[in-house]
Amino acid sequence: RGHKGRRISKLSAKNGKPLSQNEEEEELKKVEKRINAIEKNEVEKAKKAEKEREAAQRKNAEPEPEKKQNVTIADIFRASKLANPRRERYKERDVIVFDFEPAPNYKPKKDYEKLFGKVAGAMWIDPTDKQVVRMEARLVDSYKIAGGLLASLKKGATFVMEKDYVNNEIWLPSVAEFNVSVRVLLFKGIEANQRTTYGNYKKYETSVDKDVKINVGEQKKP
Template sequence: MRAVSICLVFLSLTFGAQAQTVDQIQTPAAQREFLQTLAAHEKAAADHQTHFSYLSSERSERTGGHLWSERVIESKSGRVRMLLAEDGKPLDEMRAKAERDRLQYLALHPQVVERDDAAHHKDELKAQSLLELLVRGYLYSNPRVEGKYLLLDFHPDPNYKPQSMEERVMAAMTGTVAVASGSVRVHRLTAHLDQEMSIGFGILATIHAGSSFTTERNEMPTTEWKTTDLDSKIDGRAIFFKTISSHAKYDRTDYHRLPDDLTVAQAVAMLTK
């Protein structure tokens, strides 16, 4: 059954992804249909995720504001990370040993990987939520071509009713989506808040103007699309003036396809060999 499902996804992405031209997305109706096709392709791909290893360079709340260089392996339980360097400096012997010990613990307790990966996945989930909003939450303008990509600018649809607080913030943003014209997949998504936004008259939360979110994805030699860059800068305050922020920036390179049934123990063995 799994093989049949994968084949159906492949067929939908191959035959449904007919090359589009900028002339075909000039009207609001055509743009809506184009974005519905885009959302269908992205959902099909998300439902059948494939696994890779890659090098990651990240500065975020998770790294304590430091620049971490890591080798990452995607297992069926989640991402297994091995820290290689901090702020451009390789780990000293003591810290390298602690990192190997941590990985050996994860090999015996894969549920920890699953729990931690879900917690650290919020910025990518934000990108997915923004993608889902593209179909229903925005109005579009200025269709144009940039190389092999079709670009559309978007701005809030005043008739759209957001379903959650987070969606209210995202639905208030303006930005640009760049789509691969052949496969109809998202290449780049940029969004920013032009003016300060208050929720509950500022009592529940205030998100500051200038907050922004950018993600870039590229096609791998295996035809899968993977996130290669992400930059999230969300600033504001919540109830009782608690500072809320989401600052994360990472770059991912050197992608290599892996088996989809890879276990955490196998991932650890690959990282520590």
């Protein structure tokens, strides 16, 4: 398994002995460098796909319908600069924690992507499964929708996402919490606080039984 289909290995011991602090820091830097390289590659692939889509639109002279805007952690990765890697224990697992902040060279192509360049915080990554298992994010600058005509989010909004390691085999969402102050149209600002918890995951196993019928024809006599 690996980050976005890419395997990332990390040395945890040498000659049967734990790594020294300097060696551990070097390994963390290697993991950070590899993750950044993968994210950079994802950005290049996205740019290439966008160019191909635009070329196809010009060729057909028909605008393609706008795809649904699904916000993912990968969007935050592309807009951020990772720093200060360190090791911690989370949910009885060894994880690597990174601080992140807006990347100075990030250039959003669409209006809603500007939000990702205004977010900072920290993320906890399982180095074995290459999963972001916890994230704390905050809005470091106000974000306006349609120039503030429709709505605007005030600086300081926070978001927390957590996952649990279910059945000791897979990370699944456990908590999602956000606190925001938003102004909609010309109305007075609204404070919104919501916490959603997930759980009681169950593992199902299915099997398919098929009845096979064999028709044996009569043997013809010579």
